Amino acid sequence: MPVSSSANSDDAFAEVKAKVDLVKVVQEHVRLTKRNRELWGLCPFHQEDSPSFKVNPQMQSWYCFGCQRHGDVFTFVELIEKTDKRGALQTLAERAGVELRKLSPEQRERSDDRKRLLAMLKLAAQYYEYVLWSSPAGEPGRRLLVQRQVGEETARRFQLGYAPAGRGFAEYLRAKKRSLAFTARTVHQDEQRKYINSPETPSYVKGRVIFALDLAKDEIARRGHAVLMEGQFDVITAHQFGVGNSVASSGTALTEDQVRLLKRFTDELLLVFDADRAGQQAMRKAAVLASQHGMRTRAATLPDGMDPDEFLRSSGAQAAERWQAVVDSAPSSFEAGVAQDIAGFNPSNANQMEIVAGRLREWIGLFPEGLRDGYVEVAERRTGISRHLLLRAPEPKRELKQAPNGLSRQIAGKKTTVSRYLLQLLAVNPAAFERIRTKLTPEELDDEDRGIYLRMLETYDRAGASGLENELGGYPAEVQDLIRRAWAAPPPNVDGQVAEELVARLRLDRMKGRHSGIIRELSEAERGREAERVARLEAEARELARAINDMERSS
Ligand SMILES: [Zn+2]
Numbered sequence: 001m002p003v004s005s006s007a008n009s010d011d012a013f014a015e016v017k018a019k020v021d022l023v024k025v026v027q028e029h030v031r032l033t034k035r036n037r038e039l040w041g042l043c044p045f046h047q048e049d050s051p052s053f054k055v056n057p058q059m060q061s062w063y064c065f066g067c068q069r070h071g072d073v074f075t076f077v078e079l080i081e082k083t084d085k086r087g088a089l090q091t092l093a094e095r096a097g098v099e100l101r102k103l104s105p106e107q108r109e110r111s112d113d114r115k116r117l118l119a120m121l122k123l124a125a126q127y128y129e130y131v132l133w134s135s136p137a138g139e140p141g142r143r144l145l146v147q148r149q150v151g152e153e154t155a156r157r158f159q160l161g162y163a164p165a166g167r168g169f170a171e172y173l174r175a176k177k178r179s180l181a182f183t184a185r186t187v188h189q190d191e192q193r194k195y196i197n198s199p200e201t202p203s204y205v206k207g208r209v210i211f212a213l214d215l216a217k218d219e220i221a222r223r224g225h226a227v228l229m230e231g232q233f234d235v236i237t238a239h240q241f242g243v244g245n246s247v248a249s250s251g252t253a254l255t256e257d258q259v260r261l262l263k264r265f266t267d268e269l270l271l272v273f274d275a276d277r278a279g280q281q282a283m284r285k286a287a288v289l290a291s292q293h294g295m296r297t298r299a300a301t302l303p304d305g306m307d308p309d310e311f312l313r314s315s316g317a318q319a320a321e322r323w324q325a326v327v328d329s330a331p332s333s334f335e336a337g338v339a340q341d342i343a344g345f346n347p348s349n350a351n352q353m354e355i356v357a358g359r360l361r362e363w364i365g366l367f368p369e370g371l372r373d374g375y376v377e378v379a380e381r382r383t384g385i386s387r388h389l390l391l392r393a394p395e396p397k398r399e400l401k402q403a404p405n406g407l408s409r410q411i412a413g414k415k416t417t418v419s420r421y422l423l424q425l426l427a428v429n430p431a432a433f434e435r436i437r438t439k440l441t442p443e444e445l446d447d448e449d450r451g452i453y454l455r456m457l458e459t460y461d462r463a464g465a466s467g468l469e470n471e472l473g474g475y476p477a478e479v480q481d482l483i484r485r486a487w488a489a490p491p492p493n494v495d496g497q498v499a500e501e502l503v504a505r506l507r508l509d510r511m512k513g514r515h516s517g518i519i520r521e522l523s524e525a526e527r528g529r530e531a532e533r534v535a536r537l538e539a540e541a542r543e544l545a546r547a548i549n550d551m552e553r554s555s
Pocket of ligand 1: 043044045046053064065066067068069
């Protein structure tokens with residue numbers, strides 16, 4: 001380690017600052033996306049859904065528009081590690097390989113403690129690995145690995161060791177004149193601790209660690225999603241069989257901290273949970289929790305109730321291919337929940353319909369408001385239960401809000417409309433303009449959405465699919481907010497097909513609105529005995545009803 005030439009601490013700050021890159025430091029905690037010359041992400045210092053945290057690589061500075069916090073790399077580390085300026089300097093100096101002269105006795109002690117612990121953990125890992133591979137005592141462990149089809153390379157990557165009964169390591173340590181109480185289990189888990197922001201906690205904290213995240217992170221980036229399994233051994237087998245983006249929550253139900261940790265690496269989780277009731281309950285909880293942090297989840301089902309370990313080992317050479325089929329066919333977790341709720345349901349039985357609608361209302365209600373509108377659509381399509389029934393809130397106050405005019409699109413008291421959903425979809429997937437632009441007349445959109453639609457379309461025409469990202473700064477603030485929110489928490493499905501369905505739905509709603517308008521006019525005309533007008537309106541209403549009928553049948 002090169003020794004800093006300066007005893008002066010200002011110089012030490014400058015030297016460290018010159019050697020570390022703010023972007024890299026931030027990226028260990030925040031996933032950044034490039035827009036123009038700046039990098040954006042979700043602020044780690046306050047709760048938010050749309051990115052307002054900005055890093056400027058040229059200036060090596062950061063700023064959050066949400067909580068107004070800002071600063072340089074030292075300020076960032078100070079806040080994220082909940083330390084002081086000196087503590088941040090120490091952390092970053094270690095990282096940059098700059099040795100600091102004037103440490104306080106406590107700082108020196110803390111730093112030494114940490115080094116001692118890490119050295120000890122490394123020693124233990126090496127010892128148990130040595131036992132596994134090179135000692136007769138490791139024979140049962142080697143046999144077990146052969147039996148589970150885990151090769152040496154995978155086992156070494158996971159730093160698997162074997163702890164035979166007795167006091168092997170303690171004696172080994174005594175021989176080395178050290179002592180420390182910990183278990184073999186701790187060894188690997190501590191290795192991942194660098195992803196946890198808790199320097200004040202020098203030991204493994206259950207519920208804050210994701211098993212194998214360190215080994216899986218590159219593959220997660222490559223495949224665009226992480227596979228979350230229940231068992232740690234499932235994960236080891238998965239890596240052995242090429243599913244290198246697999247991780248597990250460490251022996252607990254998925255926690256908020258773990259979701260935040262995962263979100264630094266991906267927006268999508270594939271949940272592979274046991275097919276039994278407990279497993280499926282856990283899947284639902286994980287899906288809801290992840291959605292609250294703006295993550296999408298899908299739920300995979302393995303054939304014959306197998307767990308991932310059994311499934312992959314029994315697939316042998318076809319493992320990769322069969323796994324891909326599982327991934328491809330996995331529905332969203334929301335849909336998987338719907339499928340469970342409607343299993344064995346007979347739609348012609350009114351009583352059953354009521355029960356199932358109740359279950360679905362409850363399921364939908366667990367998700368963040370911004371998702372519910374889209375989920376109601378999905379549930380309606382999937383079950384044939386009318387959206388009116390799926391939306392009916394239990395409180396009478398809310399029921400009143402549901403004006404029975406057929407056009408009410410107030411979702412659970414929140415105004416997320418079909419028209420708004422379409423805008424969100426187009427913000428996330430501007431290419432969908434191609435599918436709908438000739439099918440949609442702007443008049444069919446809600447009044448407040450029409451201008452936004454036209455402006456987005458204009459940007460798209462002029463600047464292409466990336467135009468919105470580049471020109472967002474020029475949009476009115478509330479529109480920027482709408483679009484950023486859509487980016488941070490996209491609607492459940494954003495493909496062109498769905499855009500077309502939404503457009504059809506808008507047209508249908510508009511036609512229904514016109515139809516009830518004509519019916520109102522008709523009764524007026526009847527009261528006034530205007531025979532000619534009545535005849536004309538009747539013909540119009542019939543025509544419209546037929547068109548509505550056709551449309552509903554074809555969708
Ligand atoms: Zn902030």
